[in-house]
Amino acid sequence: MNERISLPAVLREAGRVHPRSETIVVANGSADGTPKIAARLGARVLYAAEPLGHDVGRRLGAQAAKGTVLLFIDADMVIPAKELRPFVEAVCSGVDVALNGYTGPVGKQEAHPVVLAKHVLNAWLSRPDLQGASLTAVPHALSRRVLENIGPGALEIPPLAQTMAIVRGWNIQAVHTVPVGKINPPRRKKGRSDPLASLVVGDHLEATQWLIAQRGDRGGYEDLGRLRDKVR
Template sequence: MYRNDPSPIVSIIIPAMNERRTITQVIREASKVHPKSEIIVVANGSVDGTESLAEKLGARVIYGAEPLGHDVGRSVGTESAKGNVLLFIDGDMIIPAVHLRPFVRSVLSGVDVALNKYDGPIHRTQIHRVVLSKHILNLVLSRADLKGASLTAIPHALSRKAVETVGAEHLSIPPLAHAMAVRQGLTVEAVYAVEVGRMNPSRVKIKGEDPLEQIVVGDHLEAIYWITERYGERGGFEDLGRIRSMVR
């Protein structure tokens, strides 16, 4: 059985809702990431015993009877984390430890925000709105080099400095936290590629629409709104010699 280190270097945060089928393997892989680590499972709204199973495996469990909503578990887990490196994964994706360690190593080497290089399918005639939103946000942030890398996608890791700069509460809106990290001068890099697209479980659509897609696109719009509110309607870009007053 896994045992959380009392003075962890790495905190591994796993939001989980009804993930009994996968949580055992997720925790087993997480336990191999670093010898001085803690695993925090935020089990919210689960009715299948996910939280009991996680406790038996040795993880620290934060349990809530009601669903917290998308990504709120990241903020809740962060507030309880003790490590200087915070690694975020999901309870429904079994990612081998060998593909998680590069994110931890990058933060230990000085990166504040270590992102998954996964860009999503970008060569289709019609690009998925979430993928497009990620690329647009990075363009607005003058970080085209990040392409589709984003705090929206796991796995990713943050330094303690990044958490304190951005604020744990903002991790509930990953694109906003991403924009804040870049704009506030943190070292943000896409460090390693894990193809999570194929791991994502299919979701039930409502009237032909994916409700999660709408939430994520809205989160990106909120991030762009924050940029324009804080840095002006051009997001900090110069208008150079354009004289707008001459336009009728």
């Protein structure tokens, strides 16, 4: 959305990832000429005149894609092709969800709610090895088979898509680390609130709700020797 300044460089690097690939740009409510720039540079453009919402573009792009490997990046970060290839190569080698390795600032006394949500969800899914790696962060890549299993609609809620893939036994790994926190340009916040952080935490809560629906109130964990019916 409105990334005409960085888009040419982003598309240049995307085109260098693999010799047989298509590049899809989802122009999600752009009003700065982004669609025309993307089309001129050879990308297939999916245009929405009004913003469709955060992460909706991932679902649209996935539905339109024809490839067996789907790589997701953002238009506001220029990531060199050599840093994108490991995600595609991992999926070609048998990984179904190739995540960007991420821990986050875990040494602070008070963790950021998004960092905390990522770690907690992965731990609950018995994948503490993933730490803070998440489909909420780019770059990441998916196999066609896992996309068809969880459905493109799940990509609108990235933590839900990740939870569904783990629960259903797909091969999910943090395969490479791109320090997007240092690359991603800072966004201005209105006042003290951070609506994006609230959105991401809410997405994790939706993933938790799905997990409870699948595995019960304790998310699949045993209650051990607790006698809860004895508590008054």
